Amino acid sequence: MKYCSLCGAPVEQRVPDGDNLPRHVCGQCGTIHYTNPKVVVGCIPRWEDRILLCRRAIEPRLGLWTLPAGFLENEETTIEGAMRETLEEASARVEVKDLYTLFNLPHVNQIYVMFLGDLLDLDYGPGPESLEVDLYREEEIPWDRIAFPVVEQTLRLFYEDRRRGSFGVHTGDIRRLPGEGRVYDIRMLKGR
Secondary structure, three states, X not given: OOEOOOOOOEEEEEXXXXXXXXXXXXXOOOOEEOOOOEEEEEEEEEEOOXXXXXXXXXXXXXXXXXXXXXXXXOOOXXXXXXXXXXXXXXXXXXXXXXXXXXXXXXXXXXXXXXXXXXXXXXXXXXXXXXXXXXXXXXXXXXXXXXXOHHHHXXXXXXXXXXXXXXOOOEEEEEEEOOOOOOOEEEEXXXXX
């Protein structure tokens, strides 16, 4: 951030009085501009023994597969966001059920909130951010072409829980290891 969004004056990065972290502070009007993590919401759209995956038409990770998910909008609940993202990316209507995973991704300042969901019908297709959309059984999933570690971890947990016959809530942290490229440290904090 270079300029104040309220008055247009240059901002400086410093620790404001009463705070303990550097923030963007306007030297003219004194406004403190906080930047906080983004919330990504989505779901695992189920139909019988298959789940709906989307092949990305946009960067990052163009051409790879993911669950329908995206950034939460203002004035929207997490469930509304998961339903909207599924409609936008897969043209699919879904009934969102239970919270399933919550992952912290501090290296990209994101929090992923994924729900279990049930497709309401088989009327689906690629939205503007998807090249293709299709239903997959576990053995058909293109594991080597999954776009994001958080999606892969969510899918692996889903299939473990399905085999066990019990779905719970899973939380954890996914961090990129410094200097390791696309190598991640995944630490589960809770799962039931």
